[in-house]
Amino acid sequence: xxxxxxxxxxxxxxxxxxxxxxxxxxxxxxxxxxxxxxxxxxxxxxxxxxxxxxxxxxxxxxxxxxxxxxxxxxxxxxxxxxxxxxxxxxxxxxxxxxxxxxxxxxxxxxxxxxx
Amino acid sequence: xxxxxxxxxxxxxxxxxxxxxxxxxxxxxxxxxxxxxxxxxxxxxxxxxxxxxxxxxxxxxxxxxxxxxxxxxxxxxxxxxxxxxxxxxxxxxxxxxxxxxxxxxxxxxxxxx
Numbered sequence: 001x002x003x004x005x006x007x008x009x010x011x012x013x014x015x016x017x018x019x020x021x022x023x024x025x026x027x028x029x030x031x032x033x034x035x036x037x038x039x040x041x042x043x044x045x046x047x048x049x050x051x052x053x054x055x056x057x058x059x060x061x062x063x064x065x066x067x068x069x070x071x072x073x074x075x076x077x078x079x080x081x082x083x084x085x086x087x088x089x090x091x092x093x094x095x096x097x098x099x100x101x102x103x104x105x106x107x108x109x110x111x112x113x114x115x
Numbered sequence: 116x117x118x119x120x121x122x123x124x125x126x127x128x129x130x131x132x133x134x135x136x137x138x139x140x141x142x143x144x145x146x147x148x149x150x151x152x153x154x155x156x157x158x159x160x161x162x163x164x165x166x167x168x169x170x171x172x173x174x175x176x177x178x179x180x181x182x183x184x185x186x187x188x189x190x191x192x193x194x195x196x197x198x199x200x201x202x203x204x205x206x207x208x209x210x211x212x213x214x215x216x217x218x219x220x221x222x223x224x225x226x227x228x
Contacts, residue, residue, distance in 0.1 A: 034215045043205060043220045044159075093158060097213040102147045102166045104216065108158035 003027060004096050006107035013084055014115055021079045021110045023050075023094035029074035030096035035067075038091040038109075050077040050094075084114045117142045117208050121219035129227050134193040136222045138180075138206030141187060148189040149207040149216065150180055159205065165189060166212075176200070201226045 003026040013019050023033055031052045036044040048069055049057040056069035068080040081088055093109045122137040140146055147166050151159040163174025170182040180191045189206060203223050207216040 032213065043218045044216075046215045046217075049215060091156075095216075099213070102164060102209065102212040103161075104213075106151075106159040109156075111156065 004094065004105045004107040006092075006094060006110050008110060009108060010111045010113075012113045012115065015085050016083055018080055018082045019084055019112060021081070021092055021094075021112075023077045023079070023096075023107050025075045025096045025105070028096075028098060030077075030099075031074060033071065033077040033094055033096045034104075035069065035077075035079050036093045036095070038093060040091075044093060047079075050079075052077075081112065084112070086114045088112065089114045117146070117210055117217045119206050119208050119217055119219035121204075121206050121222050123222055124220065125223045125225065127225040127227065128196045130198055131195050134178075134191070134196045134200065134224065136191040136204050136206075136224065138189045138191065138219060139187050140189060140206070140208045142208055142210060144210050147209045147212065148180075148182060149209075150174065150178070150189075150191050151205045151207060153203045153205065153221075162191070162204075196224075196226045198226050198228065200224060 005024045007022045033050040035047045037047050038044045047062045050069045050071040052071040058064045071077045091109050095104045095106045097104050118141045120139045149164045150162040162178050163172045165172045165182045173179045178193045203221050205221045206219040209216050
């Protein structure tokens with residue numbers, strides 16, 4: 001089946017630095033990818049929709065200047081957390097529609113810890 | 116707007132007992148409904164989904180769910196719990212293929228021996 005990968009799986013950074021997270025569709029093309037955030041013991045909340053060749057669409061309350069999204073190709077979307085702070089520590093998960101019906105494929109997630 | 120409500124943030128069962136995890140949704144259009152399982156520090160694994168057709172959906176690991184439009188429910192069941200079923204379970208909804216999913220708050224399933 002289709003696979004979505006994320007890199008890195010885990011990252012620890014100092015407050016004020018920027019962190020880039022990659023989301024790749026490995027054997028299919030994805031013109032759209034979704035980025036979710038999951039705080040401990042909570043559900044997944046949609047942050048933004050990444051669109052290949054156009055600007056990302058952000059959900060209400062998500063700062064677009066802080067969470068930069070670039071959909072560089074049909075298989076790669078990146079999320080950059082700029083000037084990260086401890087409150088940005090979370091589990092970030094991406095997903096991509098398979099293009100075949102309703103199936104979506106989720107990446108394994110990236111655990112971000114900001115010290 | 117769509118929403119998902121999972122009743123019971125924590126469900127505990129004995130090994131071999133019936134598992135019932137509740138999910139109710141709201142949607143202005145016929146929904147696509149999903150159940151995912153998440154093990155600690157891992158991503159999501161699709162258990163089953165409902166799009167159209169048969170309302171009783173069978174998934175992996177012996178799980179099944181029934182779409183009941185009149186009750187706006189999509190409860191997840193398994194006849195006999197196994198220790199390996201202990202995990203976090205999320206119900207999700209979308210209004211059309213290829214769109215983002217709206218997740219419920221999740222239910223933690225504990226299985227005791």
